Amino acid sequence: MKICCPNCNWSPEDKKLWTCFCGHEFDPFLNISKCPVCHYTHELTECLNAECGKITPHLNWYSGLGKKVDRLIYEVRTVKR
Ligand SMILES: [Zn+2]
Numbered sequence: 602m603k604i605c606c607p608n609c610n611w612s613p614e615d616k617k618l619w620t621c622f623c624g625h626e627f628d629p630f631l632n633i634s635k636c637p638v639c640h641y642t643h644e645l646t647e648c649l650n651a652e653c654g655k656i657t658p659h660l661n662w663y664s665g666l667g668k669k670v671d672r673l674i675y676e677v678r679t680v681k682r
């Protein structure tokens with residue numbers, strides 16, 4: 602499964618570049634953008650490409666949404682709060 606920005610197609614190489622509200626740096630593509638520390642699920646993901654910077658729905662970053670992702674989303678949603 603390819604992960605890239607839906608706007609500019611930028612693909613993160615080092616994915617631990619996003620910072621949660623709680624200050625934890627994490628890879629949002631590991632667990633559908635759920636912070637492993639505070640368990641907040643970030644539904645939007647900001648593109649870190651300096652030329653883009655668009656904030657788009659996290660799920661749009663996965664090209665080729667398959668059944669596996671649908672299942673993960675279900676799991677994340679049911680665990681949330
Ligand atoms: Zn982008």
Ligand SMILES: [Zn+2]
Nearest residue numbers: 621623636639
């Ligand atoms: Zn957090």
